[in-house]
Amino acid sequence: MTDQAVDTDGVRVTGDAAVPDRFLGRTRELKELRADIERAGLDTLSGRKAPRARVLLIAGRPGSGRTTLAAELVRQVADRYPDGVLRTRLSEPDGTPVPVERAARELLDALQVPAPAGAAEDELTEALRAALTGRRAVLVLDDAADAEQVDALLPDSPDSLVVAVSEGPLTGISDVRPCTLGGLDTKSAVELLSRAAGSVRVTVDPRAAEGLAEQCQGQPAALVVAGGWLAVRPQAAVADLAKQLHTETDEGTPVGRAVQLVHAALPAPAARTLRLLSLAPAGLADPHIASALAGCSVSSARTTLDDFASLGLLHRVSSPLPQYEVPGCLHPLLRGLAEVHERPAELQLARARMLERTVRLLQSCRAITETDSPRAREKLLGMPRSLRFPHPRAAADWLRLTRPALLASARVAVGDGELDTLARRLMSQLVRAMVAHFGTQAAASDLYGLHALVLDVAERRGLNREKAAALLNLGDLDARTGRTAGALGRYRAALDAARAARDPYATCRAMESVGGAHLELGDYDRACDWFGRALTERLARDERAESARLYGRIGAAHTYAGRYGEAQRNWRAAVAWYRKNGDLAAQARSLSELARVQEYAGRPEDSLRTCREAVEGARRAQDTRLQAALHLRLADTLERLGDPASAAVHRGVAERMLGDEAPQDGSAPEQTAGTYESAEVASKFDAKEG
Structure with missing residues (x-):
């Protein structure tokens, strides 16, 4: 019920709650579609196994009930496809085709298959086909714009079924007979x-x-x-x-x-609200969006949206939040009414109000996570009650449920080109809110798209500082997903933009990132050169902590190249700078790396002495896990020197320390014996020695 x-x-009708749901009409079409599933294809008739999934096409004009028919068909045959039903829309409400890579990523998310941020279309579609291999699933591709979209998403598994919904035939996909709908x-x-x-x-x-x-x-x-x-x-x-x-x-x-x-x-205020809903991002509206567009209160906007739903002009989205969808068949009609009855300046003002309201909601969404910040609490209390979230969980739920509309808002704002200031604020707050609630890794795919939008605006407006920041962020995401060569190109472009903006921070950051990319690519000489350039800039501004870290990165690069003398000199410099800064833990880690290089250089006695000094530094820094890791290294070194008894003592000390520090949930303790580079040095050195 x-x-x-x-x-x-896309249009729902409110009916009598006492009457059970029942699909109306289309008996002949359903019978034909179900028969088409069983129909032998051309490959079967020729004696070959079907290489891809069977495709059914439901064609009809918007408003003809084509999506409803697809849903009813899927309901009737779902029990034959135990791996579930996947759905995605291939057109925006205004008719713009959805990029294939976005649709593929949505389907992979539904399958809970991780996809690298920024991956190309071919990589994503291949991952989708691999994920669907061996599955018996139904794939519903609603509002397909052309055959190329559908073809790119077709599973290779012949046991799956694809139900495509389109306005016309999908010429180019073989063995498809359209079911064309009339009234x-x-x-x-x-x-x-x-x-x-x-x-x-x-x-x-x-x-x-x-x-x-x-x-x-x-x-x-x-x-x-x-x-x-x-x-x-x-x-x-x-x-x-x-x-x-x-x-x-x-x-x-x-x-x-x-x-x-x-x-x-309709009364004039309601009629205007209805027209302005054509501006709702991705066709999704809620009381805040309607309130901002129409310039009315949130409560009155909620009442108006409910009235529209009762008229069949909207339908309610199944969500814990009050959300409504503008039907795809009505969107162009409402847009036409808005263009006739509203001046362009009024439409632009409504867009601006909507973006400003979204920015403030995102600010509130992020501020609720900063529970230890008095300034954040004060800012949150200064907001209207309707914009505040009661607790972080409510804010996270809102961010997750409105994510499609928020991302669509960013895309539309950037595409508009006339509200770039608001678009920049929106993207900045959206990135911060996603990082605060979901973390950089979990939100990497969305962040990649947002940074790309920031780059578009920065290039259009000649904002070199923001261009450098966007390129650095995109480069970091490329590097994390193994696209190191692409990351290097981003970092070099970021360096040019940072120099044009005369931004010393971004310049040093870009130099170091270029060095890191060369290091990952195995070009150790260039890595040392770029790290050295960044170090010169840091030293000139007396940035001691950053200088110490760069000395360590140079030492790691020399270690990769087998230049152990240079590596030791740079690690000693890092130790000296950390000592000046009073950073005992970092000093102990650098001593640990120095001991490792000394061992690689064939100087075990010096390594043993340095490692003991590192243990003492870790003890004074009260870093128990680092102490334990260093005791294990001491044990390995003593075994190589022929002192198994002393090695056993140090190993026992390490085991007791790790046992005392073990997490209550039984997870493994975090390794903190060295930096990211040090772990790579050890693995690469061991592989080379092997």
Whole structure:
């Protein structure tokens, strides 16, 4: 039982809660589609095994009930596909095709298959096909714009089923027979009208109901809107509405004429809100978005959205939050009404209000996580109550549930080109909120897209500092996913932008990143050169902590290259700088790396002495895990020197320390004996020696 009875291509109708959900009409189409699943394909007839999934195509104009038919078909055959149903839309509400890589990533997320941030289309589609191999699943591709989109997402598994929904044929995909939809039969159309408007008036005047269904040409969306108009006007007769639709201009579609009639009958504030919902990102609206667009209170916006849902102009999204979707068939109609009734400046102002409200919500979403910051708490309390979240969990849930609309807001704001300042603020707050709630690694894919948008705006506006920051962030994400050569190109471009902006921080950061990319690529001489350039800049500004770290990176690069003398000199310099800074833990880690290099250089006695000094430093720094790791290294060195008894003593000390520090959940203790480079040095050296 539900009060959302029928989904007509994105339009839901409110029905009697006492009447169970039941699909209306389309008996012949369903029978043909189910028979088409069993039909032998051309490959089978020729004696070859089908190389790909069977594709069914449901073709029809927006508002014809094509998505509803696809959902009913999937419901009927779902038990034959135990690996579940995957759905994605291939067009934006305004008709813009969705990039294949975005659709593939959404499907991989639904399969809980991780995909590297910034991966190309071919890599993502290949990963999707690999994930679907051997599965019996149904893939619903709604609102496909062309055959290329569908073809790129087709599984190689012949046991899966693809149900594509499109306005026309998908020329280019073999062995596909489209099921083309027209209007509903008269009986089903009248019943749909009865569900939306109530059964009494339809029963009293069945001829008028049939005439109204004919005026709507049996189109489900038009019938739902017409029924909603009748539902909120209990005194109006069905014949009255049929007469009004008949006297309307013959131009446009039946749903267009019905929407025009409903729009004309709405109070002026509600009519304006309805028109402005065409600006809702990804066609998703909530009370805050509607409130910002219309310039009204959040509570009145919620009431208006509920009224629109009862009219069939919106449908409620199944979500813990009050969310509504603008049906795809209505979106161009509302946009046309907005262009006719609103001046361009008013539309731009409404967009700006919506973006500003989103920015403030994101600020609140992030501030609720900063529980230890008095300044953040003060800023949060200064916000209106409607913008505040009661606790971090509520903020995280809001961010997760509104993520599609938030990302769409960023894309639309950047594409608009006239609200770049707001777009930059929006992307900045969205990045911070995602990092605060989800972490950099979990949000890497979304962050990659946001940094790319920041780069677009920075290049368009000539903002070299922001361009450098975006390129550095994109380079870091490329490097983490193994695209080191691409990361190197990003870092070099970031260095040029940082120099143009005269930004010393970004310049040093870019130099060090270029060095790190060369180090990863095995070009140790260039790595040392770039680390040295960055070190010169740091020393000139007396940045001691950064200078000490760069000495360590240079020492690691020399170690990779087997230049142990140079490596020892740089690690000693790092130790000296950390000692000046009073950073005992970093000093102990650097001594640990120096001991490692001395061991590689064939000086075990010096390594033993340095390692003992590192143990003492770790003890004074109260870093128990580092002490334990150093005791293990001492044990290994003593064994090589032929002193197994002393080695056993140090190993026992390390085991006791690690036992005392073991987490309560039983997870392994974190290794802190050295830096990231040191772990790589050890593994590469061991591999070379092996």
